[in-house]
Amino acid sequence: MTVALFIPCYVDQFYPKAGIATLELLEKLGCKVVFPREQTCCGQPLANSGMEQEARPIYDNFVKTFGSYDYIVCPSGSCVYHVKHHYDVIEQTPEALAVREKTYELADFLINVLNVEKLDARFPHRVGIHNSCHGLRGLRLGSGSERVGEAFSHYRYLLSMVRDIELVALERTDECCGFGGTFSVNEPELSTKMGRDRIADHLAHDSEVITSGDMSCLMHMEGLIRREGKPLRVMHVAEILNSNG
Incomplete structure (x- = not known):
């Protein structure tokens, strides 16, 4: 299969290591990966700010680029959720429908398309998992505490394959970090x-690293960690799954 990396x-501007780790991980698992240079933003920031009509040319470009x-x-998770659930405002051509259908968040792709059952990775640290709102409640990458049913977590499942990792049990496993894109600007x-509050939960349980599938959430918490000198660091889950210790 040929996988296009979006x-x-x-990530492109501030956390390129997360993108590189995603590329390397997919290649290790046998995928042919390409990076379409015509790609731009998915349009989520504009839409979240009430400018969805202005974002429609961006949506069209996404469909054209990745079709x-x-x-x-x-x-x-947030970008994937936007493509899957908010591209309904453009003409639903066969190409648009196909792009929405075959766009995957990384963990979802590893588990439900590649059927990954083992990974060659090592990360000897105490790690706390942050579940982003879009990933957890939008894409169902894990079970939210407000829902009845068997508990599951795509990230915990994948991270449990990493040698020497210690996954930390938090008090509130599905609470928002407060980023919310432009919410953090409008309601600082x-x-x-x-x-x-999220950082305090990790510190109380001696996390060394906070990981997530959304670098935007981690960026928000990293700003607070750095300014307040907390003994924590953040890493995208792809960096840990691609790590060799």
């Missing part, structure tokens, strides 16, 4: 308080 804006590939894989005080 890299979110903030010819077997799968589109992205290391971001509330956003900051929510971020501090």
Whole structure:
């Protein structure tokens, strides 16, 4: 299969290691990966700010850019959710419908398309998992505490394959970090308080690393960690799954 790698804006600009780790991990697992250079933003920031009509040319470009590939894989639950659930405002051509169908968040792709059951990775650290809202409640990458049913987590399942890792049990496993894209700009005080609460949960349980499938959430918490000198670091889940210790 040929997999097109879609890299979110903030990963491209601020956290390229997460994108590189995604590429290397997919290649290790036997995928032929390409990076279409015509790709731009998925349009989520505009839409979230009430400018969805202005975002429609971006949506059209996404469909045109990624339409010819077997799968589109992205290391971001929020971007994937936007493509799958908000591209309904453009004409639903066969190409648009196909792109929406074959766009996958990384963990979802590893588990439900590649059927990964083992990984050659080692990461000897105490790791706390942050479940992003879009990934957890939008893409169902894990079970939210408000739902009845068997508990599961795509990230915990994959990370449990990593040698020497110790996954930390948190008090509130599915609470928002407060980022919310432009929410953190429009409501900075509330956003900051929510971020501090999440960081405190990790510190209380001696996490060394906070990981997530959404670098945007990690970026928000990393800003607080750095400014307040907390003994934590953040890493995208792809970096840990691609790590050799």
